[in-house]
Each structure stands twice: as structure tokens, then as C-alpha cells.
Amino acid sequence: MSIPSNLPLRNDLAGEEPYGAPQLDVPVCLNVNENPYAPSEAVIDTILERVRAVAPTLNRYPDREHAELRKALAAYLRKESQVELEPEQIWAANGSNEIMLQVFQAFGGPGRTALGFAPTYSMYPEYARDTFTAWTTVPRNADFTLDVDAAVKAILETRPSIVLITSPNNPTGTPATMEQIEALLAACEKAGVDGAPEGTHPLLVVDEAYIEFRRPGKPSATTLIADHPNLAVSRTMSKAFAYAGARVGYIAANTGVIDSLRIVRMPYHLSAVTQAVALAALDHTDEQLAQVGHLRDTRDALVDWFRQQTYKGQPIQVADTDSNFVFFGVFDDREWIFNELLNRGVLIRDVGPEGWLRVCMGTDEEMEAFKSAFLEVIRLAEQR
Ligand SMILES: Cc1ncc(COP(=O)(O)O)c(C=O)c1O
Structure with missing residues (x-):
């Protein structure tokens, strides 16, 4: 951001940043709650x-x-x-x-x-x-x-x-x-x-x-x-x-x-x-709307899967969800987990209360990629 100080920007906007999730060119984008299926x-x-x-x-x-x-x-x-x-x-x-x-x-x-x-x-x-x-x-x-x-x-x-x-x-x-x-x-x-x-x-x-x-x-x-x-x-x-x-x-x-x-x-x-x-x-x-039922099933399956996982000896917490995303935590180092997932080509969202992360539902292949990257990353996190 570069706004010269001689521009009469509104006082209350000084220092503000444009809002938006990162738009990155990575193989698995699960960060802005889109439907992953293209129009027919x-x-x-x-x-x-x-x-x-x-x-x-x-x-x-x-x-x-x-x-x-x-x-x-x-x-x-x-x-x-x-x-x-x-x-x-x-x-x-x-x-x-x-x-x-x-x-x-x-x-x-x-x-x-x-x-x-x-x-x-x-x-x-x-x-x-x-x-x-x-x-x-x-x-x-x-x-x-x-x-x-x-x-x-x-x-x-x-x-x-x-x-x-x-x-x-x-x-x-x-x-x-x-x-x-x-x-x-x-x-x-x-x-x-x-x-x-x-x-x-x-x-x-x-x-x-x-x-x-x-x-x-x-x-x-x-x-x-x-x-x-x-x-x-x-x-x-x-x-x-x-x-x-x-x-x-x-x-x-x-x-x-x-x-x-x-x-x-x-x-x-x-x-x-x-x-x-x-x-x-x-x-x-x-x-x-053809894929909505499948995305709901994907979501429910992911919630069940998360509930079987542990992180540093504690069960992973998952919020009940009626949406196409799952909110899960609580991680003492969520930024590290977010970045390590990104290093593996999986973009999710570090948003909301400290320690929680949000992932939205992708295709079956994207969900498999997310789950295997996630398991790898949390096991690494436990060894840090
Ligand atoms: C709760 C909620 N409302 C509104 C929007 C805005 O959606 P759009 O402007 O694409 O209709 C979003 C987008 O993420 C959202 O999460």
C-alpha cells in the first residue's frame, strides 16, 4: 500500500488495508467458500x-x-x-x-x-x-x-x-x-x-x-x-x-x-x-445446484474425520456446521499450520478466533489433498 500523505484520504481510513483473502495460484484453493464445480x-x-x-x-x-x-x-x-x-x-x-x-x-x-x-x-x-x-x-x-x-x-x-x-x-x-x-x-x-x-x-x-x-x-x-x-x-x-x-x-x-x-x-x-x-x-x-448434496456429504464426512484426529494429544475441535466449510482448532500455532499447508499447495483460511482455521469443501480430490497435507503438517507440528 502506498498512499502519499498529501492525498486528502479520510482521516479514519489512514492505515487501513483493502479487505480480501489472498488470491494465490495454488493447486488446491479452499479459502473463500466457493463451489468447486464449474458451470456445465x-x-x-x-x-x-x-x-x-x-x-x-x-x-x-x-x-x-x-x-x-x-x-x-x-x-x-x-x-x-x-x-x-x-x-x-x-x-x-x-x-x-x-x-x-x-x-x-x-x-x-x-x-x-x-x-x-x-x-x-x-x-x-x-x-x-x-x-x-x-x-x-x-x-x-x-x-x-x-x-x-x-x-x-x-x-x-x-x-x-x-x-x-x-x-x-x-x-x-x-x-x-x-x-x-x-x-x-x-x-x-x-x-x-x-x-x-x-x-x-x-x-x-x-x-x-x-x-x-x-x-x-x-x-x-x-x-x-x-x-x-x-x-x-x-x-x-x-x-x-x-x-x-x-x-x-x-x-x-x-x-x-x-x-x-x-x-x-x-x-x-x-x-x-x-x-x-x-x-x-x-x-x-x-x-x-447439482453438487450441493454431495458438498453437504463431504462436509459431514470431514467433520467426522476431524473428530477422529488428535493434535498434541487433544481431540481436534470442530464447530457444528450447516455450511460448505468447516471451522476447526484449536492450534497454538495456527499461522505455522496455515503456511505449511500452503507450502504443500493447499490454501485455507486463518480467520476468526485465535487458534481456529476454516476450510471449505472442494472436489473429492481436493479434499484428499487437504487431508493428507493436514495430517503431515500436524504430525510435524507435534515434533517442533
Ligand atoms: C456471510 C457472508 N455474507 C456475504 C458474503 C458476500 O458474498 P458475495 O458478495 O459474493 O455475494 C460472504 C462471502 O464470503 C459471506 O461469507
């Missing part, structure tokens, strides 16, 4: 057809309301989460990162607070910083589940404008139950908001970036939207949907929330090409 030839053909169809219109701005995409996303949610939402209750942007920034732009700001549950996704404090929103967290229980009593108390006392539950949580994989979400919703519906007029209540945002990896039969928080005007559920095509490179995220909520986001969005934020590419994948939802 059929999907690629549809992408090309759809992009070909919009190409002659690229002299014009795209549909800034992305109506066709919102309709297709509503159809997807109907199928995936058995929830009936109007296209007007859905809003898309360039990744759920952009959606969440829009949430903070619309509902955060100076004098307001956003509340999350730590450890959690490390981008949240950045959205807060960028929008001059205060960021505060309530610690999760030792097993990374939500501490509902502490959460309710904090909502009532802190009076935040945004409450952010990540379910399944990143980096731990922990799901929130519907009862927990409903308890926090009830607290939000009771609480006031500092920096907002009397009678205002916090917006509860459930970040469901990894929800398609939940255990079969478990509902999505989108099913609560009809009864809760202060609930928004953010989702992404980057994870289970195997479309991280396309940069498409979306949020489902009642129209009041969506209309608030429409105030802060950039004009024409979602390019015609992005809309076309997103629609192409949504033409093939079954194919895009």
Missing part, C-alpha cells in the same frame, strides 16, 4: 445466448429495476425455500457485499449502530466504517451458537438500527434456529433506534449467504418476511449456486425495505451483462 456446457451455452441477445443493446443503459431478474429470483425462492414473494420484494446487486453496503447506506449512518454476533463475517465492520455507522458485537456462546438472552438485552439497550444475524454463520458454519431468529425479531419489534425518530424499530437482516447448504427440511428466514416488515434476508449466487465470478447477490424483504435500498443504489448498478448472465444460470437452477 449447457449453462455456458445459455450464458452465451443471453449475452449475445443483450449485446446489441449495450449502447443503452440497462433496466435499472432489473425486473426480469427479480422475477426469476422470486421463482427460485419459491422453489428453493417454498416462499411466495413478489418480484417487488426482491432486490439484486453486484454480490451480497453490495447489497449489504446498500443496507448500511440506507439504514445506518452517523449516530446509528449496527449490531452483530461475534465471531462473524469480517466485512460487516467495513460496511459500518464506510457508512459512518458504529459497529458493535455480542459474543456468541462457546459453541458459536447465538446467546439469545444476551442478544435480546443488547438489542433493547443498544437500540441499533441494524441487527445482523449470519445463518449459517461465517466463519463458524453455525446455523441460527427459527426460534432464535423469531426471538430477535420480537426484540427488534419492541426496541427503539438511537438516531431515528420515536416509534422506529431496528431492521433485522439475516445473511443467508450459505443457506442452500442447510440440512434438508430446515426453513429459510425468507418464510418469515410476510409477517415482519422489519426483516430482510440477504442471499447470494456466489456460494451453493456456483456463480461467484458473476457477482450477483440479492435481498428479500417487504417493499418498504426494498424501496429504501432503491434510494441509495447507484443508477444502473447492475449491468445488462450481469443481468443476462444471472438469468442464464437461473434458467438452470437444478444444474447449478
Whole structure:
């Protein structure tokens, strides 16, 4: 980083680094929770057809309301989460990162607070910083589940404008139950908001970036939207949907929330090409999600495998996970383990509480490579 001191960078950004996991050219990349399976030839053909169809219109701005995409996303949610939402209750942007920034732009700001549950996704404090929103967290229980009593108390006392539950949580994989979400919703519906007029209540945002990896039969928080005007559920095509490179995220909520986001969005934020590419994948939802069941099995098998391993005479701890990654520890030298895995061509993530590591599910071959490198590295660590 080299920013000359005579540039008028915002004072609070001095010394800050751009956020991002390392992008390294190594054989086994298990660090950013992607789906390892590439789009099929059929999907690629549809992408090309759809992009070909919009190409002659690229002299014009795209549909800034992305109506066709919102309709297709509503159809997807109907199928995936058995929830009936109007296209007007859905809003898309360039990744759920952009959606969440829009949430903070619309509902955060100076004098307001956003509340999350730590450890959690490390981008949240950045959205807060960028929008001059205060960021505060309530610690999760030792097993990374939500501490509902502490959460309710904090909502009532802190009076935040945004409450952010990540379910399944990143980096731990922990799901929130519907009862927990409903308890926090009830607290939000009771609480006031500092920096907002009397009678205002916090917006509860459930970040469901990894929800398609939940255990079969478990509902999505989108099913609560009809009864809760202060609930928004953010989702992404980057994870289970195997479309991280396309940069498409979306949020489902009642129209009041969506209309608030429409105030802060950039004009024409979602390019015609992005809309076309997103629609192409949504033409093939079954194919895009074809490997999700296998990735769930891979995850459960890896959790079982970890639980049979020891490190320095102690069992390896593994957080229960409903996601496509596994959070494991506790290592007194996690950086060393991370680097030794990298030396063997396996990139994972050193994130979250001290001593823990996160690995996301790859192909069967990648998982074998990870497991054999990991065993080699921990045996070496024990001899150090
Ligand atoms: C919990 C969570 N939310 C949101 C995102 C952002 O995803 P995207 O911007 O690719 O939709 C991520 C990415 O890792 C995440 O882990």
C-alpha cells in the first residue's frame, strides 16, 4: 500500500488495508467458500445466448429495476425455500457485499449502530466504517451458537438500527434456529433506534449467504418476511449456486425495505451483462445446484474425520456446521499450520478466533489433498 500523505484520504481510513483473502495460484484453493464445480456446457451455452441477445443493446443503459431478474429470483425462492414473494420484494446487486453496503447506506449512518454476533463475517465492520455507522458485537456462546438472552438485552439497550444475524454463520458454519431468529425479531419489534425518530424499530437482516447448504427440511428466514416488515434476508449466487465470478447477490424483504435500498443504489448498478448472465444460470437452477448434496456429504464426512484426529494429544475441535466449510482448532500455532499447508499447495483460511482455521469443501480430490497435507503438517507440528 502506498498512499502519499498529501492525498486528502479520510482521516479514519489512514492505515487501513483493502479487505480480501489472498488470491494465490495454488493447486488446491479452499479459502473463500466457493463451489468447486464449474458451470456445465449447457449453462455456458445459455450464458452465451443471453449475452449475445443483450449485446446489441449495450449502447443503452440497462433496466435499472432489473425486473426480469427479480422475477426469476422470486421463482427460485419459491422453489428453493417454498416462499411466495413478489418480484417487488426482491432486490439484486453486484454480490451480497453490495447489497449489504446498500443496507448500511440506507439504514445506518452517523449516530446509528449496527449490531452483530461475534465471531462473524469480517466485512460487516467495513460496511459500518464506510457508512459512518458504529459497529458493535455480542459474543456468541462457546459453541458459536447465538446467546439469545444476551442478544435480546443488547438489542433493547443498544437500540441499533441494524441487527445482523449470519445463518449459517461465517466463519463458524453455525446455523441460527427459527426460534432464535423469531426471538430477535420480537426484540427488534419492541426496541427503539438511537438516531431515528420515536416509534422506529431496528431492521433485522439475516445473511443467508450459505443457506442452500442447510440440512434438508430446515426453513429459510425468507418464510418469515410476510409477517415482519422489519426483516430482510440477504442471499447470494456466489456460494451453493456456483456463480461467484458473476457477482450477483440479492435481498428479500417487504417493499418498504426494498424501496429504501432503491434510494441509495447507484443508477444502473447492475449491468445488462450481469443481468443476462444471472438469468442464464437461473434458467438452470437444478444444474447449478447439482453438487450441493454431495458438498453437504463431504462436509459431514470431514467433520467426522476431524473428530477422529488428535493434535498434541487433544481431540481436534470442530464447530457444528450447516455450511460448505468447516471451522476447526484449536492450534497454538495456527499461522505455522496455515503456511505449511500452503507450502504443500493447499490454501485455507486463518480467520476468526485465535487458534481456529476454516476450510471449505472442494472436489473429492481436493479434499484428499487437504487431508493428507493436514495430517503431515500436524504430525510435524507435534515434533517442533
Ligand atoms: C456471510 C457472508 N455474507 C456475504 C458474503 C458476500 O458474498 P458475495 O458478495 O459474493 O455475494 C460472504 C462471502 O464470503 C459471506 O461469507
